[in-house]
Ligand SMILES: Cc1cc2nc3c(=O)[nH]c(=O)nc-3n(C[C@H](O)[C@H](O)[C@H](O)COP(=O)(O)OP(=O)(O)OC[C@H]3O[C@@H](n4cnc5c(N)ncnc54)[C@H](O)[C@@H]3O)c2cc1C
């Protein structure tokens with residue numbers, strides 16, 4: 001047997017560049033059109049293609065919540081969805097949460113302000129995800145007690161352990177009933 | 182992630198036809214399991230068929246008084262649906278015990294049934310795994326197997342092939358409720374009873390369930406009886422939330438006064454499928470609820486169970502969990 005006979009057969013077709021797809025997203029109120037490979041996660045689309053780096057990548061596997069954004073008002077993990085699957089949807093990231101006040105000036109979302117007032121972060125890496133998640137939780141309307149806040153925020157891990165102040169901050173905005181004794 | 186092509190299906194027929202044309206393509210719904218596995222190169226579909234625009238997103242009444250959950254209804258919308266919460270609280274609680282709020286907003290009911298094991302070796306391409314690569318061996322049997330199965334691990338040849346568990350919470354409740362799975366495929370529609378949907382590993386651990394290649398789940402049907410008076414879903418795990426079950430129990434009782442007239446017990450975290458033993462459940466018929474009776478039943482549910490070292494604690498844990506879940510369902514003490 002010669003060396004050439006032993007070598008792997010040449011590929012029938014040379015590898016080709018991926019087909020790019022047009023993806024339309026409304027991000028923080030602005031309609032955007034991107035050309036993306038199908039495997040681009042929503043998280044990578046936001047960070048690498050739209051340079052909205054407020055949304056963080058912690059684990060990239062749905063295990064930490066750092067990438068939490070709102071899609072049509074609902075909180076999801078941007079790392080476990082493809083941008084192309086969100087075509088046509090409205091995305092809100094931490095950059096889009098601030099609201100206009102009575103004078104038309106940009107003001108912080110009440111949850112953002114509460115995080116500052118309650119010192120609800122240390123390194124701050126989990127914070128954009130925590131805040132988007134809290135806003136999503138308010139939209140969902142299932143919180144009755146502070147225990148509900150702990151359970152329904154469990155998808156956001158804080159490596160610094162700022163949990164007590166995070167719950168305090170959210171509680172100050174949502175005013176749930178006190179926990180049962 | 183490997184290179185793949187993408188198709189957005191605009192209807193059930195389209196989705197099934199696309200899949201029939203390309204055997205290495207995969208449906209994608211919420212993406213929370215498939216994208217994870219694709220990032221690890223455990224799943225390598227050549228094409229994703231996005232089924233999110235299919236009209237399978239509603240919860241409707243069935244003719245026989247039950248509910249039909251469309252395959253694309255999210256886990257969150259299912260758990261918080263008024264009828265599910267009222268008539269099937271066991272299912273609602275099981276769903277809400279799983280994953281996180283963000284994941285439940287993405288995860289679909291069909292995808293939940295199809296999620297694959299969380300066995301660490303299954304995820305780790307550097308280690309042998311009979312489920313990922315048939316015939317390569319099982320790294321868990323003599324490895325770290327804290328989260329692994331204690332029941333139903335036998336195989337016809339005698340050599341245990343795989344001790345993975347099915348990780349779903351929702352499926353444990355669906356097993357107890359005796360739901361049915363509605364599927365459609367190249368050869369038409371069929372209905373799969375829940376007990377026959379997932380399977381034991383035997384000699385073919387690479388096959389998780391009895392869905393045929395190319396078949397699409399369209400809905401999950403709940404029978405009329407939701408056991409909404411006497412039920413409990415008990416999930417035991419390493420942290421209070423956002424962790425898979427080490428052991429979970431779905432208990433559902435039909436009671437006349439103190440007397441049990443019908444009983445369902447399904448276990449999660451202990452086998453390759455939600456674990457039921459109807460003959461053991463029948464031992465409860467006509468009995469009045471007591472911890473002694475429940476203890477006998479718990480022992481019988483675990484009959485033949487085998488630990489593999491790190492997971493041997495599950496034998497006792499499962500028994501105690503069964504007793505506690507039944508006591509909660511019966512509203513003892
Ligand atoms: C960090 C983390 C923690 C989790 N914790 C829990 C937990 O505690 N308890 C729990 O139960 N689950 C848990 N999950 C798992 C989660 O519930 C599943 O990933 C989810 O239900 C899968 O649904 P999906 O729609 O996202 O599926 P996808 O990822 O879209 O699909 C999964 C599989 O199902 C197939 N599929 C999807 N829809 C259909 C259909 N209609 N017909 C045929 N095939 C289909 C796909 O081809 C794929 O193979 C967790 C997940 C993560 C990432």
Ligand code: SF4
Pocket residue numbers: 298300301302303309310311312313318319320321322329342343344345386
């Ligand atoms: S238990 Fe199953 S999934 Fe895990 S390594 Fe063994 S064969 Fe693979």
Ligand code: FES
Pocket residue numbers: 056057058059060061062063064065066067068077078079080
């Ligand atoms: S980066 Fe998405 S959950 Fe961790």
Ligand code: FES
Pocket residue numbers: 120121122123124125126127157158159160161162
């Ligand atoms: S503030 Fe550091 S991870 Fe939460």
